[in-house]
Amino acid sequence: xxxxxxxxxxxxxxxxxxxxxxxxxxxxxxxxxxxxxxxxxxxxxxxxxxxxxxxxxxxxxxxxxxxxxxxxxxxxxxxxxxxxxxxxxxxxxxxxxxxxxxxxxxxxxxxxxx
Amino acid sequence: xxxxxxxxxxxxxxxxxxxxxxxxxxxxxxxxxxxxxxxxxxxxxxxxxxxxxxxxxxxxxxxxxxxxxxxxxxxxxxxxxxxxxxxxxxxxxxxxxxxxxxxxxxxxxxxxxx
DNA sequence: TGAACATATAAGTACATTATTATATATTAA
DNA sequence: TTAATATATAATAATGTACTTATATGTTCA
Numbered sequence: 621x622x623x624x625x626x627x628x629x630x631x632x633x634x635x636x637x638x639x640x641x642x643x644x645x646x647x648x649x650x651x652x653x654x655x656x657x658x659x660x661x662x663x664x665x666x667x668x669x670x671x672x673x674x675x676x677x678x679x680x681x682x683x684x685x686x687x688x689x690x691x692x693x694x695x696x697x698x699x700x701x702x703x704x705x706x707x708x709x710x711x712x713x714x715x716x717x718x719x720x721x722x723x724x725x726x727x728x729x730x731x732x733x734x
Numbered sequence: 735x736x737x738x739x740x741x742x743x744x745x746x747x748x749x750x751x752x753x754x755x756x757x758x759x760x761x762x763x764x765x766x767x768x769x770x771x772x773x774x775x776x777x778x779x780x781x782x783x784x785x786x787x788x789x790x791x792x793x794x795x796x797x798x799x800x801x802x803x804x805x806x807x808x809x810x811x812x813x814x815x816x817x818x819x820x821x822x823x824x825x826x827x828x829x830x831x832x833x834x835x836x837x838x839x840x841x842x843x844x845x846x847x848x
Numbered sequence: 849t850g851a852a853c854a855t856a857t858a859a860g861t862a863c864a865t866t867a868t869t870a871t872a873t874a875t876t877a878a
Numbered sequence: 879t880t881a882a883t884a885t886a887t888a889a890t891a892a893t894g895t896a897c898t899t900a901t902a903t904g905t906t907c908a
Contacts (some may be wrong), residue, residue, distance in 0.1 A: 636753025706827035
């Protein structure tokens with residue numbers, strides 16, 4: 621019926637991960653910008669370990685990937701994942717969350733990771 | 735960016751509901767066939783109350799709708815819902831689950847509701 | 849009306865999830 | 879090497895979830 625079919629159990633796991641508003645917002649942000657943990661901490665007003673645990677779950681599931689850049693670890697969408705097409709078509713139905721990054725930038729907190 | 739944008743908190747709730755393999759399979763089945771509770775009980779080998787609770791959550795969220803037909807209550811996808819476009823594009827990435835209904839039919843358990 | 853069937857609701861339990869705080873690890877720069 | 883910064887991991891507590899069994903409601907048909 622459609623390209624990029626993923627097994628239903630696996631899809632359910634991915635959707636469960638995305639069924640959390642913090643993680644869903646993260647992924648929507650990552651759709652247009654790479655980010656580090658410290659930025660997410662600012663954006664979500666949440667403890668750093670909470671953020672680390674969220675991104676770790678998504679990394680384990682292959683939704684995001686990381687690369688170290690000095691003392692920072694930059695997270696980005698894993699566009700090679702077998703679930704990426706599904707994730708992408710989902711994200712297309714969500715409103716942009718870029719305003720959150722813009723707010724960060726206005727507070728001078730975005731530059732910290734670049 | 736795309737038509738039918740739904741608020742991110744609301745989307746997360748919908749995805750949380752679909753992030754359960756039983757409910758996700760139900761919705762995929764409903765994409766091509768209406769079903770009653772007793773059929774789901776057979777398909778998922780799960781107690782009737784468990785099935786009722788799953789469909790109720792999805793009904794409350796507007797994902798599915800019901801109509802009574804004699805002693806049966808037939809569930810179907812709610813294609814008028816504001817989240818339907820997102821749900822539909824998700825389902826397009828999942829393998830058909832119609833074989834489950836075909837198995838039912840072979841056991842003579844499908845006819846019960848028609 | 850009453851028995852049989854389909855579904856819903858209630859209560860309880862086991863387990864999963866998401867935060868927190870405390871602490872460990874890794875990198876940078878003085 | 880040491881202090882500062884960024885991130886990860888561990889332990890724990892509060893809450894949420896998904897089943898179960900027992901029971902109530904609603905419909906059909908003899």
